[in-house]
Amino acid sequence: MEELENLRKAYVRHIVIGMIIVVVIGIGATIAFNNPQIIIFALIFGITIVILTGSSKKKKLADNYKKQIVTTTMQELFTDVGFDYDKGYPSSIISETGMMRMGNTYRSNDWYSGKYNDVSFSCSDVYIAEVTHDSDGDTDTTVYFSGQWYVFTFNKSFKGAFQVCEKGFNYSKHGGLFDKSIQKVELEDVNFNKEFNVYSTDAHSVFYVLTPHIIESIRKINEAIPGRLLFCFMGNLLHIGVYNGKDNFQPKVFKSMNLEDEKQKVRKEIEPITKFIDELRLDNSIFN
Amino acid sequence: MNVLLIVILVLVIILIVPFITISNKFNRLIVKIDEADSDIDVALIKRHDTLTKMLDVVKGYAKHEKETLVEIINVRKGMSSQEKTEAIKSLDESAQKINVLAESYPELKSSENYNTLQKSIADTEEHLQAARRMYNANVSAFNQYLVSFPASVIGGMKGLSKKEFLEAEEEKKEDVKMDL
Numbered sequence: 001m002e003e004l005e006n007l008r009k010a011y012v013r014h015i016v017i018g019m020i021i022v023v024v025i026g027i028g029a030t031i032a033f034n035n036p037q038i039i040i041f042a043l044i045f046g047i048t049i050v051i052l053t054g055s056s057k058k059k060k061l062a063d064n065y066k067k068q069i070v071t072t073t074m075q076e077l078f079t080d081v082g083f084d085y086d087k088g089y090p091s092s093i094i095s096e097t098g099m100m101r102m103g104n105t106y107r108s109n110d111w112y113s114g115k116y117n118d119v120s121f122s123c124s125d126v127y128i129a130e131v132t133h134d135s136d137g138d139t140d141t142t143v144y145f146s147g148q149w150y151v152f153t154f155n156k157s158f159k160g161a162f163q164v165c166e167k168g169f170n171y172s173k174h175g176g177l178f179d180k181s182i183q184k185v186e187l188e189d190v191n192f193n194k195e196f197n198v199y200s201t202d203a204h205s206v207f208y209v210l211t212p213h214i215i216e217s218i219r220k221i222n223e224a225i226p227g228r229l230l231f232c233f234m235g236n237l238l239h240i241g242v243y244n245g246k247d248n249f250q251p252k253v254f255k256s257m258n259l260e261d262e263k264q265k266v267r268k269e270i271e272p273i274t275k276f277i278d279e280l281r282l283d284n285s286i287f288n
Numbered sequence: 289m290n291v292l293l294i295v296i297l298v299l300v301i302i303l304i305v306p307f308i309t310i311s312n313k314f315n316r317l318i319v320k321i322d323e324a325d326s327d328i329d330v331a332l333i334k335r336h337d338t339l340t341k342m343l344d345v346v347k348g349y350a351k352h353e354k355e356t357l358v359e360i361i362n363v364r365k366g367m368s369s370q371e372k373t374e375a376i377k378s379l380d381e382s383a384q385k386i387n388v389l390a391e392s393y394p395e396l397k398s399s400e401n402y403n404t405l406q407k408s409i410a411d412t413e414e415h416l417q418a419a420r421r422m423y424n425a426n427v428s429a430f431n432q433y434l435v436s437f438p439a440s441v442i443g444g445m446k447g448l449s450k451k452e453f454l455e456a457e458e459e460k461k462e463d464v465k466m467d468l
Contacts, residue, residue: 188425203320204327207418207425 001259004064004251011057011253015050022046058253065251066110069259073266077274078114085249087111088124089149097232097239099163100171103130103144110249117283120153121273125247144171147227147244150273152282154238158208162200164231166222169243172197189215195222209233217279225272240276310442317430321451324423328372328454329365331416335379336363338412339386342405346389349396369452376416383409420454427451 026042066085074081088108095102106128113122128145162185165172185198185206192215200206210218222229227244248269251257277283339360361378390396431450434443 186425186429188421188428203323203422204415204418207422208415211414211417212421 001068001257004061004068005257007057007061007064008251008253008257011054011061014054014057015253018050018054019047022050061251061253062249065262066249069251069262070112070249070266073263074112074114074270077267077270078116080120081112081114083112085110085112088126089122089151091128093151094126094128094145094149094239094241097161097163097234099165099230099232099239099241100128100169101130101144103128103142105129105131105141108149110247116274116277119277119282121150121277123148123150123270123273125149126241143245145241145243147242147246148248148272150240150242150276152238152240152276154233154236155282155284156209157236158202158205158233160200160202160205161232161234162198162202162206162209164210164218164229164233165197165199166228166230167195167197169228169230172199187215192219195219205233214280217281221272221275221279224275238276238280238282240272242272306438307442310439311446313433314430314439314443314446314448317426317433320426321423321430324419324426326365327419328416328423329363329367331412331419332363332367332372332375332379333365335409335412335416336360338405338408339379339382342386342402342409343382345399345401345405346386346393346396349390349393369454373455376420424453427453 022043023046026039026046029042030036030039063085066083070085071081071083074083086109088111091102091106091108094100106126108124108126111122111124113120115121126145126147126149127143130142130144132140132142134140163172182199182201183203185200185203186193187198187206187210189212196218198206198210218229218231225242227242227246230239230241230243232239249266251262343360360382361375363375363379367375390402396402433439434448434450
């Protein structure tokens, strides 16, 4: 923990000293050339240099944070923990679900896997966007998904595949596995139908998997977890996307670190895994 | 003359387009109900077959017992809602009787064949519940549409009437659980 705190302090020192130098040089240049516009140029240029020169320190801090805090916390909660923070899911994992448009920009990192109550899972941060440039050289970015993507083993096998998308998620795509025979399925729960859209190739499978208990659980999870939820039931896998615009496992730089607080923060970030498994009873076979 | 023709044409279009749209929606809803109904038939037949197999296994262990006289009702495709409800009830009772009977034979309860069949019965029960819920959800959508205006007028013209729900026993509304 002490090593981590030293790395954090070193990074903060770099930023603070760098900023002071940038401001001093900016003011000096403005006075010397008697041109107030210089300070704006100096600040933009200087801040960029400070951030770039500090990136290796920041990466070292983040890597150590993940090794010392995140990994330890995960090992306390899960078994068979595996992690590769530099890697993520290949885009095919998500595109094969046919859940959303894949855009032209895909990033994924902070991959980890494990078992909770004997249910295998994996998770990774995922960012999917469409970046376009117009003739004026302006860049327009439409973010299709930014958050965490989870994959769980599922305890029921069924025909086809189906998606449950929270309403308001506007980048659904019905292609890939979902051919033209896809249909929107209305369940008997009016409130669930108000919150989610369900698309499937086989309506019976939807009712088979989405039992009244699962429907209620998805609604509970939706209340408890911030962000838009996407579920894709496919084969013996359950994909869950939480679109919250967040990147997990990032240390707070300008606040001193406390082991218990940091572990608590990580626990909060990986809480969706236990919630999904517990609420959806993924650890239960229907045969006890 | 031409103006009158255009007015009549517009009026006809105004009347015909909604008629076709609403009529098509009714047809789609009816197809969905029929599909769900057929799903129930499939699930019922599968449940019947699995229970028959299970009874055969139990009989193998209790050849000389009178209590093995458990009857399993025959099911067929195209039963009415009332008949289906009764068949479901009767099959549930048979399953319970078979379970009670199996209680007397610990070797039977621990046999792999019996356990596989138990799992299969639980699964067919889940499929049956899914089919029943899907049927009722489709019937509900149909009935709601039938009473809404202007669909109620076109529904009346087509001679459509409300469909019956397939009632579920209270305890069956819970998710299936079987103790093995």
